[in-house]
Amino acid sequence: xxxxxxxxxxxxxxxxxxxxxxxxxxxxxxxxxxxxxxxxxxxxxxxxxxxxxxxxxxxxxxxxxxxxxxxxxxxxxxxxxxxxxxxxxxxxxxxxxxxxxxxxxxxxxxxxxxxxxxxxxxxxxxxxxxxxxxxxxxxxxxxxxxxxxxxxxxxxxxxxxxxxxxxxxxxxxxxxxxxxxxxxxxxxxxxxxxxxxxxxxxxxxxxxxxxxxxxxxxxxxxxxxxxxxxxxxxxxxxxxxxxxxxxxxxxxxxxxxxxxxxxxxxxxxxxxxx
Amino acid sequence: xxxxxxxxxxxxxxxxxxxxxxxxxxxxxxxxxxxxxxxxxxxxxxxxxxxxxxxxxxxxxxxxxxxxxxxxxxxxxxxxxxxxxxxxxxxxxxxxxxxxxxxxxxxxxxxxxxxxxxxxxxxxxxxxxxxxxxxxxxxxxxxxxxxxxxxxxxxxxxxxxxxxxxxxxxxxxxxxxxxxxxxxxxxxxxxxxxxxxxxxxxxxxxxxxxxxxxxxxxxxxxxxxxxxxxxxxxxxxxxxxxxxxxxxxxxxxxxxxxxxxxxxxxxxxxxxxxxxxxxxxxxxxxxxxxxxxxxxxxxxxxxxxxxxxxxxxxxxxxxxxxxxxxxxxxxxxxxxxxxxxxxxxxxxxxxxxxxxxxxxxxxxxxxxxxxxxxxxxxxxxxxxxxxxxxxxxxxxxxxxxxxxxxxxxxxxxxxxxxxxxxxxxxxxxxxxxxxxxxxxxxxxxxxxxxxxxxxxxxxxxxxxxxxxxxxxxxxxxxxxxxxxxxxxxxxxxxxxxxxxxxxxxxxxxxxxxxxxxxxxxxxxxxxxxxxxxxxxxxxxxxxxxxxxxxxxxxxxxxxxxxxxxxxxxxxxxxxxxxxxxxxxxxx
Numbered sequence: 096x097x098x099x100x101x102x103x104x105x106x107x108x109x110x111x112x113x114x115x116x117x118x119x120x121x122x123x124x125x126x127x128x129x130x131x132x133x134x135x136x137x138x139x140x141x142x143x144x145x146x147x148x149x150x151x152x153x154x155x156x157x158x159x160x161x162x163x164x165x166x167x168x169x170x171x172x173x174x175x176x177x178x179x180x181x182x183x184x185x186x187x188x189x190x191x192x193x194x195x196x197x198x199x200x201x202x203x204x205x206x207x208x209x210x211x212x213x214x215x216x217x218x219x220x221x222x223x224x225x226x227x228x229x230x231x232x233x234x235x236x237x238x239x240x241x242x243x244x245x246x247x248x249x250x251x252x253x254x255x256x257x258x259x260x261x262x263x264x265x266x267x268x269x270x271x272x273x274x275x276x277x278x279x280x281x282x283x284x285x286x287x288x289x290x291x292x293x294x295x296x297x298x299x300x301x302x303x304x305x306x307x308x309x310x311x312x313x314x315x316x317x318x319x320x321x322x323x324x325x326x327x328x329x330x331x332x333x334x335x336x337x338x339x340x341x342x343x344x345x346x347x348x349x350x351x352x353x354x355x356x357x358x359x360x361x362x363x364x365x366x367x368x369x
Numbered sequence: 370x371x372x373x374x375x376x377x378x379x380x381x382x383x384x385x386x387x388x389x390x391x392x393x394x395x396x397x398x399x400x401x402x403x404x405x406x407x408x409x410x411x412x413x414x415x416x417x418x419x420x421x422x423x424x425x426x427x428x429x430x431x432x433x434x435x436x437x438x439x440x441x442x443x444x445x446x447x448x449x450x451x452x453x454x455x456x457x458x459x460x461x462x463x464x465x466x467x468x469x470x471x472x473x474x475x476x477x478x479x480x481x482x483x484x485x486x487x488x489x490x491x492x493x494x495x496x497x498x499x500x501x502x503x504x505x506x507x508x509x510x511x512x513x514x515x516x517x518x519x520x521x522x523x524x525x526x527x528x529x530x531x532x533x534x535x536x537x538x539x540x541x542x543x544x545x546x547x548x549x550x551x552x553x554x555x556x557x558x559x560x561x562x563x564x565x566x567x568x569x570x571x572x573x574x575x576x577x578x579x580x581x582x583x584x585x586x587x588x589x590x591x592x593x594x595x596x597x598x599x600x601x602x603x604x605x606x607x608x609x610x611x612x613x614x615x616x617x618x619x620x621x622x623x624x625x626x627x628x629x630x631x632x633x634x635x636x637x638x639x640x641x642x643x644x645x646x647x648x649x650x651x652x653x654x655x656x657x658x659x660x661x662x663x664x665x666x667x668x669x670x671x672x673x674x675x676x677x678x679x680x681x682x683x684x685x686x687x688x689x690x691x692x693x694x695x696x697x698x699x700x701x702x703x704x705x706x707x708x709x710x711x712x713x714x715x716x717x718x719x720x721x722x723x724x725x726x727x728x729x730x731x732x733x734x735x736x737x738x739x740x741x742x743x744x745x746x747x748x749x750x751x752x753x754x755x756x757x758x759x760x761x762x763x764x765x766x767x768x769x770x771x772x773x774x775x776x777x778x779x780x781x782x783x784x785x786x787x788x789x790x791x792x793x794x795x796x797x798x799x800x801x802x803x804x805x806x807x808x809x810x811x812x813x814x815x816x817x818x819x820x821x822x823x824x825x826x827x828x829x830x831x832x833x834x835x836x837x838x839x840x841x842x843x844x845x846x847x848x849x850x851x852x853x854x855x856x857x858x859x860x861x862x863x864x865x866x867x868x869x870x871x872x873x874x875x876x877x878x879x880x881x882x883x884x885x886x887x888x889x890x891x892x893x894x895x896x897x898x899x900x901x902x903x904x905x906x907x908x909x910x911x912x913x914x915x916x917x918x919x920x921x922x923x924x925x926x927x928x929x930x931x932x933x934x935x936x937x938x939x940x941x942x943x944x945x946x947x948x949x950x951x952x953x954x955x956x
Contacts, residue, residue, distance in 0.1 A: 171786040177795045198431060205442040205457045207824065213454040216447055216876040220454055257787070264785070283786055291773040292426035308798035310733055310773050313423035317607040317734040322563040328799060329731040339420035 151188060155195035155226060162249035163233045164190055168286040170256050178307030181286050181298075189289030189298030190229075199226035221273065225281060232278040235270040236263070294335050305333040314339055371662055376674035377401045377639070382646045382661060382690065383682030385470020386929065387915035387936040389624030390525075391679050392632035393598065394940035400948070402632065403639045403673060405663055407682075408467030410642045412625050417473075417615035425772040429613040434474040436464040436683075441826040443685060447838040447874050448815060449702060455824045455832060461877035462885055463613075464683045468642055469624040471683065471883065472929075476612040476737030476769060477588030477621050479531045480926035481522045481934070483748040484515035484551045486809075489922060492749060493759050501759065503841045507712055508759075508811045508922040512893035513902040513938075515551040521937040522930060523554055529622040529933070530594040530602050532559040533586035547583050549744040559591045563607065567730050567802040568741035571766040574860035580743040585765060587738035588622035588929075598631040609770025611737030621737065644671075647828055649678060649694040651909065658696075658912045664828065676951070677911050677943065681936075684918035688818045688888035689833040697889075697899055697908050700817050702836075708899045710818040712890050713835065714923040716882035717808035717843040719762065719870055721854035722778045723863035724801045732771025732799065740767030746806070746853055747925045758842035762808035762850050762925040764857075771798065778803070781867045804857065806850035807882075809925040813840040818888045838875050847871035884928050889918035891935075903942040903954045904935060910953045913939055 153161055165182045168190070174180035181187075193199055201224035213220040221228065236259065240248045244255050251259065262268040263279040270278060289298030291305070293313065299305065305312055312333035320329060338344050378400035381388035392402045411417070427433050436442075436459060444453035465471035485492050490509045493501050502508070525531075535556045536546025545561075561584035564572070572582040589605040596602070603619035611621060619626060632638035644663045650672070652659050660674040680687050691697055691709050698707035742765035744750055753759055770776075778801040779793040821834040851870035858866030892898025895907035904919055906912040915936050917928045924931075942954055 172791050173788050175788045175791070177792065201439070203432060203437050203439055203458065205438045205455045205824075207455075209823065211452070211454065214447065214451065214874075216874050216878065217445055217454045217456070218460065218876075218878045219457050260786070286786075287777075288426060288430060288774050291777075292430075293424055296426055304773065307795050308773055308777070310771070310798070313420045315423070315606070315608040315610070315733065317609070317731075318563075318604070320731070321565050321607045321734045321739075322569075325566040325569060326729050328729050329734070334420075336420040336424060 151185075153188070153191045155199065156187070156191045156229075159237065159247065159249075160229070160233050161187060161191075162247065163237065164229075166249040166251075166256060167260065167282060168289070170253065170260055171283060171286045172290055173253075179300075179303045181290055183300070184290055184298055184303045185294075185300035186286055186289035186298045189292065189296050190285050192297045193285060193288075194226040194229055199229075200224050219277065221277070223273070228273055228278055228281060232270050232273050232275075235273070236268065239268050295337055302333045302335055312338075314344065371670040371672040373672045374674070376660075376676070377403050378675065379403075379677040379679060380405060380661065380673055380675040381679040381681045382649075383407070383470060383680075383686070384468055384624065384629075384640065384642075385465065385681065385683075386472040386624055386628075386933050388679065388681035389469070389472070389628035389632070390528075390933060390936040391681060391915070391940055392638050393628040394937070394944065396632045396635040396637040397598075398944050399637070401637045401639070403641065403675065404632075405644050405646055405661070405673070406468050406640070406642045407645045408642065410640075411468050411473070411615070413615075413617065413619055417617045419617050422615055422617050423608070423610045425610075425774050428474075428610075428615075429772060430774055432459070432463060432613070434465060434467065434613065434615065435459065436466045439827070442832060444821040444824050444832050444834045445877050446834070446836050449836055453821055453834045453836070455821075456877055461879060461881050462883045463880070464685060464883065468640075469629070472623045473615045473625070474613050475588075475621075475929060476767075476927070478738040478767070478927040479526070479529070479533075479586050479588045479930040480763075481550060481553075482515070482924045482926055482931050483549065483744075483750070485748040485750075486924040486926075487511040487513060487515050487518070489759070489811075496749065497753065501753070503813075505814045505840065506811050506842070507814055509712075509890075509892060509897060511902070511921055512891050512898065517902075518931075518934050518938060519551065519554060521934040521941065524937040525930065525933040527558045528596050528598065529588055529627045530559055530590040530596055531557055531586055531588055531622070531930075532562055532591040533557040534561045534584060536583060545583060547742075547744050548581050549747065549750045557586065558596075559594055562587050562589060562591055562605070562736065562739040564741065565730075565734060565739065565768045566728075567732075567768050568739070568766050570728070570861055571804065571857070572741045574857055574862075575741075575743050575764075578856060578860050580745045582741050582743045585738050585740040585742045585767060586930075587736070589736040589738055590620050590622055596627060598628075600627055600630050602626055605736050605739075607734050607736050607739065609733045609735045609772065611735070612769055645828060646690065647693075647830060649680070649690060649696065649912065651694070651696070655695075656909060658909050677913070677947070680912065680914045681916065684885050684888060684916050685818070685833050685835075687914055687916055687918040689820070689830075691889060691899070691914065692820050692833075693830055696906065696912065699819055702815055702817055705814065708890070708895075708897065710888050712812035712887040712921050713816050713818045713837060714810040714812045714886045714920065715837065715875075716884040716923060717762075717810050717839065717847055717871060718881055719806040719808060719847045719850040719854065719868070721804045721806075721851070721858065721866060721868045722801055723804065723858050723861055724778070724780050724797055724865040724867075725862075726800070726864040729799050730768075730802055732768060732776060732802065735768035735770045737769055738767065739769075740765045742766075746850065748809075756849060757845040758849070760809040760811060760842065760846065760925060762806035762846070764804065764806045764850065764853060766802060766804045768802065773798070780865050804854055806847075806854060807925055807927070808843065808846050808850060810886075810923045811840055811842050812887060812922040816840070839871060844871055884917070884923060886917045886920035886923040886928065889914045890921040891919040892921065901954060902938075903947075904939045905947075905954055907953075911951060913943070915939060
């Protein structure tokens with residue numbers, strides 16, 4: 096790793112995390128096989144502690160929907176190098192939790208009628224919330240797959256699955272009131288979110304999405320780096336929200352983010368004795 | 370029946386930058402001010418702290434700090450022949466809400482507009498002749514000049530701790546700054562931001578092309594700074610969580626840092642959050658605003674009288690409040706009569722991504738405004754003869770933090786999913802960067818704001834209806850800027866350059882900008898504007914309407930510097946003249 100910067104200030108990763116393989120540019124990222132990481136994490140005991148905060152359980156998706164989502168997001172982000180597949184990274188759990196939660200139930204969505212079809216420039220105009228879109232769309236897609244391929248989407252060959260997803264992307268499959276492109280865009284966006292969002296949301300397990308691209312995660316002080324060592328990759332084990340909250344990272348007493356913020360907290364408080 | 374409250378000297382509807390500036394200036398002068406904010410109370414501690422505030426999903430994707438479309442949205446159509454439909458999700462532009470408003474989640478790019486921007490119409494005619502202006506173009510002069518506003522730009526920059534390098538000090542061009550800017554009375558209060566590798570390459574390449582790159586002026590404060598009122602700031606650490614996020618470092622200038630503590634320290638500022646103003650009440654003459662009516666979280670209705678009322682919400686809400694309250698004459702595009710809602714404009718962005726097989730970047734290092742920029746193609750800094758448009762764009766590279774849900778560039782032609790997509794994401798994440806030409810938008814007869822006849826908000830009030838499409842200039846301007854961005858790609862030695870000129874109709878379905886402007890525009894005559902140069906309503910002289918709603922058309926810059934300079938200009942006129950002799954401010 097000739098391009099690696101030796102970092103002093105930011106965060107020193109303590110304990111077992113500090114001894115893990117260092118993730119960096121794609122060519123050096125360790126291949127993660129995280130399918131059973133909560134039971135047998137590749138990154139040791141401390142990582143296990145952080146990961147164990149998110150239990151693996153579905154709350155919204157039915158078993159056939161779980162099968163569809165796992166299979167579909169694994170065609171969107173397959174298992175081929177340089178990182179785990181979407182389902183290996185926990186993305187189906189991420190999608191399940193999002194659908195069960197505020198977003199899936201129409202948070203920040205204007206819901207009053209009347210409803211009518213709009214132009215592409217006017218965007219989403221369905222009365223359905225995302226959870227309802229998934230439920231209706233998956234049923235329609237499996238019906239389509241049974242007619243065309245004689246089986247549910249999850250049982251098809253990868254080539255057939257890619258063909259079906261391509262049909263959704265192009266809008267050539269009939270999903271009733273839901274435009275296929277609307278559902279496909281939602282599924283694609285959610286899969287990418289689950290792969291790269293903080294692991295606390297159920298995906299990006301073992302921070303595999305971040306390791307794949309060399310993203311350092313949540314804690315970051317780059318004052319001494321941003322204009323130094325031009326062209327050198329800044330390589331660091333990524334840090335998640337849970338890592339900080341559970342004390343798995345600490346500063347090196349130089350210019351650490353968290354420590355600085357703590358020192359500054361009494362300043363500028365104002366108003367009504369708050 | 371509304372509970373009538375005790376009258377105060379002044380109130381602001383909204384507490385963001387403009388409401389905070391008015392509060393600070395008026396309370397310092399001994400006046401009592403009430404701040405009415407629809408959103409929640411929030412402050413750097415404990416609300417904006419790590420690690421929670423560095424959560425891309427919650428803040429940048431699920432839009433934690435923004436207006437909830439479930440409560441209030443906007444209806445939209447490209448032209449008046451269509452039926453406007455509600456934006457069921459806010460995507461293309463993102464109004465803020467909560468204490469501090471968009472001053473909490475902004476990037477911090479802080480410009481002064483060019484002298485030309487304030488006199489767009491007259492200077493265009495003077496240089497190119499009247500035929501240069503398209504018949505449907507309703508862009509006009511602002512009724513104020515750069516020279517008049519200069520002291521107030523200076524006030525804001527020192528109050529907010531802006532970082533930058535002057536390019537023109539009292540008419541003398543300075544190395545390292547923007548040679549095209551109007552004259553400044555003094556240097557910025559803080560030194561410019563550090564330059565990332567992407568920006569350094571862009572600087573060298575654009576200088577080689579003969580352009581004039583400089584470090585983008587920034588409200589990401591670069592030193593531990595104390596402003597003239599004693600408010601303190603920390604220094605930016607380039608954490609890469611800035612726009613769409615709130616700053617935990619006390620380093621991104623905000624109303625919470627720069628002005629609200631000043632107002633609260635006087636003991637004359639009464640801040641009320643979680644209250645929605647539903648109406649400005651006029652007296653029988655319709656020439657005086659007597660109070661506002663607001664609703665609290667339990668449905669309680671209150672009437673707050675005040676001698677002066679400052680409408681200081683986001684531009685869309687400013688225009689809607691005027692229309693709901695029956696102040697001024699609504700604009701009618703079929704006759705051209707009326708001014709409220711007229712000259713709605715926006716920002717026309719042209720993007721580019723440069724890919725490098727042989728160069729490595731750290732895209733996650735950055736801040737909201739730490740880039741490199743050149744102004745050679747902005748305003749009227751270049752000859753537009755034959756160009757087919759007026760105005761221009763600031764062209765910049767601004768590494769704001771490569772948070773991976775929203776930043777994972779892949780070259781054109783890459784599939785949008787599957788193995789090839791995944792491998793391209795991994796390959797290019799550290800080997801690419803974006804540039805943007807942030808173009809101005811002129812105003813046109815057919816682009817306007819009014820009240821929607823069908824859809825209502827959670828309070829039962831009509832939603833604002835936006836009718837907008839690109840005019841004859843914007844697509845030509847974008848093609849022109851795309852060409853420049855392509856040349857820059859060659860000069861950079863990029864392995865691949867992808868440029869994205871605007872095409873077709875304006876769409877609300879991809880984020881473009883929250884630099885919405887106009888609808889309550891300023892000017893020198895009540896015949897062609899809603900407010901005078903002090904942002905005072907022509908119709909109701911004790912009402913002032915602050916913000917980018919006053920821009921008669923939009924420049925190729927971020928608006929906040931000009932919005933806040935105008936707010937200081939208003940405060941100055943109110944304190945020096947209006948409070949001594951209430952009434953229309955002439956001259």
